[in-house]
Amino acid sequence: MAKTSRYQPPSLSIRILIPVIALVAVVVCLLLLWDSVSGNALPGCGPDNASGCSSVLASRWASVLGVPVSGLALIPYIFIFTASLHISGDQPIQWQQIAWKVLIVASFIAVTAAAWFTVLMFLVGIGLCPYCLTIHACGVVLLVLVVTNGPINFRSNDIKAPQIGLTTAAQLATLAILAVGLLTTCQLLKPPQMESQVIAGLGDVVTDGYTNPSPNIDSQLPPDGKKKQPSPDINSRNQNHTAPSPSTPNQPAKLPPNIRKLVVRDSQGNARTIQFNPLGLPIHGSPYAPKLMLCLFDYTCKHCRIMHNYLKLAQSRYGDQFAIISLPAPLESTCNAQIKETHKSHKNACELAKLALRIWRINQDAFRQFDHWMFESDEPRTLEEAYVHASQLVGYQPLENARKDPWPARQISNNIELQKILPSQSLPALIFGQYFTKGSPANAKTLFDWIEQDPDMQPIHP
Structure with a gap:
């Protein structure tokens, strides 16, 4: 009415x-x-x-x-x-x-x-x-x-x-x-798709011989005429693919000829060139794989957990066509200045990342087992659970000795510096070829479609 x-x-x-x-x-x-x-x-x-x-x-x-x-x-x-x-x-x-x-x-x-x-x-x-x-x-x-x-x-x-x-x-x-x-x-x-941005390029071998894996900062001007800014070093100094003991003197290591170059344009359009060696970084797959993917993640991040499971399927699908370099960037203020206040769900994220990198320094196969184990559970592993499992994989004493090694903390800092210059600081983040994406995909097929933007990537197990 x-x-x-x-x-x-x-x-x-x-x-x-x-x-x-x-x-x-x-x-x-x-x-x-x-x-x-x-x-x-x-x-x-x-x-x-x-x-x-x-x-x-x-x-x-x-x-x-x-x-x-x-x-x-x-x-x-x-x-x-x-x-x-x-x-x-x-x-x-x-x-x-x-x-x-x-x-x-x-x-x-x-x-x-x-x-x-x-x-x-x-x-x-x-x-x-x-x-x-x-x-x-x-x-x-x-x-x-x-x-x-x-x-x-x-x-x-x-x-x-x-x-x-x-x-x-x-x-x-x-x-x-x-x-x-x-x-x-x-x-x-609309079929789900991963957001993808062209950031420049990643992957080619750019030098021969042995080299110190420090950053290769190119002082020349990029094509757009803008001056390049100092760039982070993905590799920390004193890396050795044979994983020296933590007591090894802190001297630059000589690595075999497998140097790759990553060029990223930051939000200001400045070209940032980073030189790194896959042999000196935690990796799933062969460091000599023709294609490399960089994965920035956090062990306490639920979206990283989803991404990790899809990446395992991707490795099975594409075999040795590519390898994944694991770059932990903890979402905890203790080691990440970008985080102003740590959420309770990310408690001990820094220590978990350091623990994983210590394991890699001791035994690379054990690191891969530990990395998969960390993401198998529905909820993040506690630091106590992680340390017990790590001790079972590599032994208690080697793990204790590895606490003296400054490399894990330095490597985490380098990972965070790389994260800062990417188009977005959200995790997980992937760099593959010239493409960058953030967040977890809707499903495995969405990730596969993103990877197959590279025409060289063909499934060996559809």
Whole structure:
């Protein structure tokens, strides 16, 4: 039944509140869009995946047909902000009528989208993004304000008052829901793909003979004319593929001729050249494999756990066509200055990474067993569990002696320095050929498709 009382235009406080809330949503949308486009993490969306923000922005649901959803979310809130400026009683009736219809459609779009992405965050488990939840909360509040203050379902002969019948309002709401439904259908029907960015190149042997695996910083200008910046050294000094004992004097080691070069363009467009030797780094597969993949990860990261299992399948699928270099970059402030506050789920991440690297220095086969074991459980292994298992693999005394070795801490620092110059600091992160990706794939096939962007990669076991 229609309301019989005379419609009263919204009060000044409501007319101020609606555009202010819409403006807040616009600002947050712009921040998320900047994060998606630039790769520069927002506060709370840094490399620590425990916040959920980075995993949401790295998921397949963060875009529609290649357009970031944060960019699409701007549209209804901009319309709400603009329309809210034309709902006062001194505006022409036609303008008020149009403004309220726009507000109904846009606010229902905002709430329907909020419902969809809230389901994804809570039920599908892509993570909780505080920025996204802020936008969704704005949408809900705006819908309540529009429905309770708009000229909906009033029965009046006053030609000076805007009127929107209940049927018209329902039609507008249905139109909004269908619009969001179309976008969600596009997301559901599009096959999941890993986000991929061209960063330059990785993989070729660039020198012969023996060499000290220190960084090769090229002082010449890159093709774009910008000066190259100092780059991190993936290899730490004093690495030896035969894993010398921790008591070996800290002297640069001589490694066989297998030097590779990684060239990365950072967010400022500067070329960063890093020279490294796979023989001096923890690796799954042959260090002489024709293709190499760098994997930055953390043993306490749930998305890294997912990625690790898919990478095992990839190694079975492609055999010795490629090898994976394991570069732990712990999400704990103890050893990673990028982490301002350590989430409880990443407790002891630094010690777990050091323990794994100590094992590699003692016995490379034992490291590979330990690495797989660390990711087999549903929850991260505790430090106590990890140390007991490590002692069983390499012996208690060698492990204790390895505590004196400064290399693991130095190598972790180098890994983090590499992480800093990548397009995104989220984990896990992969570099393969000229491509970079972040986050865990939706399934194994998604990872395979990403790897097979390289035409040389053909499955030996489909």
